[in-house]
Amino acid sequence: MKSTRSFMFLICPVMVLLFLYYSSGRLHLRSPVQKSREYTCRHMTVFLTPLELQYKYGNLSKGECKPGYAEAKMTSIYPKFSKPAPMFLDPNFKRLSNITSYTPPFGVRTQEKIIDHILQATKRYSLGSELDSISCKKCIIIGNGGILFNKSLGSQIDQYDVVIRLNEAPVAGFEKDVGSKTTMRITYPEGAIQKPERYEKSSLFVLSAFKLMDFKWLRLMVFKEKLRSMEGFWKSVARVVPREPEDIRILNPYFIQEAAFKFIGLPHNNGLMGRGNIPTLGTVAITMALHNCDEVAVAGFGYDMNTPHAPLHYYEKLMMSAIKESWTHNISKEKEFLQKLVKVGVIQDLTNGI
Template identity: 75%
Template sequence: MRTMKPTRSLMLVLCPTLVLGFLYYSSGRLHLRTLGQKSQGDVDSLLFVGRVVASVYDKQGFLIKLDGKLPLELQYKYGNLSKGECKPGYSEAKMTSIYPKFVKPVPMFLEPNFKRLAKISSYPPPFGIKTQEKIIDVILAETKNYGLGPELDSLSCKRCIIIGNGGILSNKSLGSKIDEYDVVIRLNEAPVSGFEKDVGSKTTMRITYPEGAIQKPERYEKTSLFVFSAFKPLDFRWLRQMVFKEKLRGTEGFWKSVARSVPREPEDMRILNPYFIEEAAFRFIGLPYNNGLMGRGNIPTLGTVAITMALHNCDEVAVAGFGYDMSSPRAPLHYYEKLRMSAIKESWTHNILKEKDFLRKLVTAGVIQDLTNGI
């Protein structure tokens, strides 16, 4: 009997193997495309179905090869929209295409039934509400409102922009463009008055914490929401006194001076869902878990927390004023003061490099738009 040549034998073995490998890879990709309807456990198990599929994603679960091109299904979905028209579900669709574990929706602010959110119930501040349930109940009973307001909540498509405090905003004349967004989110005490040409005049909400809040009542906008983000249990005690217009009793435990009053009525005050801090820190950026407690280098900046919130609640997301150019030590650190870039010191709480890597993924993939090109 005539024996087959070694080359032919090898081909007979390799061909079925290659076909099976292709089918396996295609199957994995198909599963990952439909993860939006699956539970977190299903998602985690599917991400590791095989070396071929796993190698497509980094250790955080993001697609390794990123570009700004729309997947074919999104080209069909948004191809007929006019230029500048709000694209419903766009940020979610783009985010899911590069990060299949993305789960939407997640409420922007805490509401009376917040205890049903199992994820945040497992952690104390800043990653959750454990140990603070009673005081949150008291605060929410007084504020009575838990959304953006009737007009914005009723929009079928929302375009949101987060304004960072970076000096890169100076002399860009982006004010009128910023004011075109439906939701304008500002951070801490960054001023608007006197800087409207570059940062706009519209403020939908200002996200802050006790040490970052505006301390001079006259500097608050007249109509914006005061959105509180807690980083420690003491912060909730401070908020309670602000909501009930009580005299601030004791400031021990704060790392710098804090506002003694907030010129807002309770119905204009909100508590940011701490889910966004937990997700940004441990899932998106990959900061040290530290048993779910605040520790060295595991707190995301408020800007990244705001972006995370917007990804879950806005149809389109843009940013401006983000990014530190450490190669230019004489460049202005913030748009509103003369402090220079060289003033930045190594942060105990933040990991700026890892955070910037995450934000670059979002910009590169077109999940968010960076108007000042600083990320």
């Protein structure tokens, strides 16, 4: 009995000390100042203050890639942001529960068979071994805005590991301003380049599907079959995509869903396309990059409606006044979201148009 009391006398202080140590650690991690600087690292949640962010990244050489920087910054304004989200669909896409409940553009429901058929032909579902092996990726999304014209950003743009272009915006003849490097071109049928000779010699063709017809169109392009009708499209579409199946990808529709409902706050409309609830392709591409890149920059984003005679796009003479109210997009709410990203430092805007 005496030995038992002696044992308890020794063990209790140890347990109290362990409890206090554990509690102080928990309290420290959940302090109010740090709670706003949260990012997810594997299975642990860590909180970084602005000073800790500065300490973590401030001593890196100028231009050196900052591992996890976009994620750490993103969670300062969206604490539930979680980085893992595959860039492209692969044969296991049905495991992604967040997209199987929605039809396009926010998911894949009703399109599973045709997607399976496409993926069996493409056989590749990533950026490629060279880019996949880079431990810290710097990505840039090139918008099509006239603000890019005569900025001479081409050489700076080409320094990024991943250069993402949108729709049919040309490169040839505009290299001084937009660079010559293209890692991928994200588009949909109506936005795709229609003249085969205008495609880059090597880049990934990435479909962002907004409607059921888009997957049917992609299947024809992958299998080099003839498009017999334009029915179901709102304007003419490409009839040929000069890419081999292994250079074709399907963008994960989760990025459309997340950008619309979680970030911009667009109407849910029971998960169906409706008035003003579809994010622009540029914002979808930025959302994708935030999940898959360590640093994210943009160029050529932003339309200044106060200057109606400014060029709308960098590659044509169409003026800003040509913009009409969009049925599908909410430009003002989307701009608020992008401005927030720039202000907090989640993304860098090289042309200061946002």
